[in-house]
Amino acid sequence: MGTLHPYSGRWWEAADEGRIRCVLCPRECLLREGQAGFCYVRQNTGGVMRLLAYGRPSALQVDPIEKKPLNHFMPGTNILSIGTPGCNLGCRFCQNHDLSKARADERRSRELSPRQAVELALAEGCHSLAFTYNEPTIWAEYAIDIAQEAHREGLKTVAVTSGYIGDAAFDEFYAHMDAANVDIKAFTPEFYRKLTLSDLGPVKWTIQRLRKETKVWFELTNLIIPTKNDSEAETRELCKWITGELGPDVPLHFTAFHPAFKMMDLPRTPVKTLSHAREIALDEGLHYVYVGNVHDSDGQTTWCPNCGKAVIRRDWHALDAYALKGGCCQYCGQQIAGYFPDDIQRDSSGWVRPLPI
Ligand code: SF4
Known part of the structure; x- marks a missing residue:
């Protein structure tokens, strides 16, 4: 080829x-x-x-969609995850730095045209493709071409992103995405400036535009780093902003940091820090709040905001039970925010059958 x-x-x-x-x-x-x-x-x-990275991914893997993380978008399905080298942020704590800090010619890559990417996703029984591992904004042309092929085959597309995208590209990039997970890394300009070499303002702008100007389903992730962004005041301010600007139905994932890259001197995030952040978010009125990168089944379960029953029970990325019909709670009929198509064939635990090859 x-x-x-x-x-x-x-x-x-x-x-x-x-x-x-x-x-x-x-x-x-x-x-x-x-x-x-x-x-x-x-x-x-x-x-x-x-x-330089067009058609040359360095990372290619089938993941549960919960790993992106997305808990309200086709739960229990597999997603073909694609990433290239490079990143437009400079996070000192990057959890994927072997990829994000590599140049295009420093990583082994394979040639994969947009059509081949979609054929691979179908062959692996995936219902969607994710542009992930590094920042897909920087290879937007390749992601868009894959998305167009994917949509022709009825597959969905997901961007896992820092939200650091310019005005010129926003509309077109997100016109081709069905869902996104935006990583809001902290809620202070100082953190963004010193620890990511970028700015918080454009990230907030991206999130607000996703909510107000697009139909993209999106969830937010906040990686909590001990002593850097784990204060109660900062978490509360973030949650107030989400409820005020975006509404209570945007799912929020608090995930655990592990020492990496230029932040090897800090400990892993304690489970109790994540649990406390979750309590703050629920107290501020958010309906769907999760913890990630730790074992905490209750903190990973979707609870009906009306009757309080578990509608999707999870442990880590695995589904243990699924009680939604037509996107509504089977116990009280409350609509659960997200995308939960009934035509996905599930087994009793909620996992789906692969697509036919
Ligand atoms: S402005 Fe363009 S070249 Fe510079 S980091 Fe952003 S995407 Fe890359």
Whole structure:
């Protein structure tokens, strides 16, 4: 098969002295001839933008959709997860740094056209594809082309993202996504500036636009790091913002940090810290709050906000019981926010049969 790269990138404009400006994300890198952006995968080649990672994923895996994490979007189904090298953030605590901090030519990759990605997802019995592991915004052209192929086959698409995307690309990128998990890493500008080398403002803007301007189903993740973003005041402020700006039905996942990359000196997040954050979020009125990366079945179960019964019981990523019909609680009829198609064939525990090959 012929090589698929370098591939013409989009969302850039010509600048002076042969330089080009990328406007795909708020970083707006100004690139001279031969220079790659902060994300490593977009490069000025002969005065035009090239996407070095197009058609060349370095990570490819079948995951339960709960691992993204998404708890309210086709629960119990498998998803084909795809990632490339590179990232447009510089998180000191990155939990995937072997991928996000690699250049496109430093990681083993395989050639995979959008059509081949979708055929692989179908062959593996997946109901959807995820653009994940690293930041999919930086390889938006490839993700969009895969999404178009996926939709032709009736598969859904998911972006797992930091939300650090520019105005120029937002509409088109999310027009091709059915669901997203946005990682809101903290709720202070200082944390974003010092520990992610980015800004909180554009992330809040992305989340607000997802809620107000799109039909994309989305959930939020907050990785809690001991001493860095684990204060009760910060968690409460985040939850107040979610209920006020987005409403109580947006699921929120508090996940545990483990020492990684440039933050090897901090301990893992204690389970009790996550449980306390969950209590704060429930106290602030959020309906669906989860803990992740730890064993806590109650904290991973979906509880009906009306009658209080368990409608999807989970342990880690596994479903133990499923009590929804038409997206409603089987006990009281309350609509549960999310996407729960009844035509997915489930066994008694809630796991689904793979799609026919
Ligand atoms: S997508 Fe990459 S090249 Fe473009 S502005 Fe962001 S970091 Fe820079």
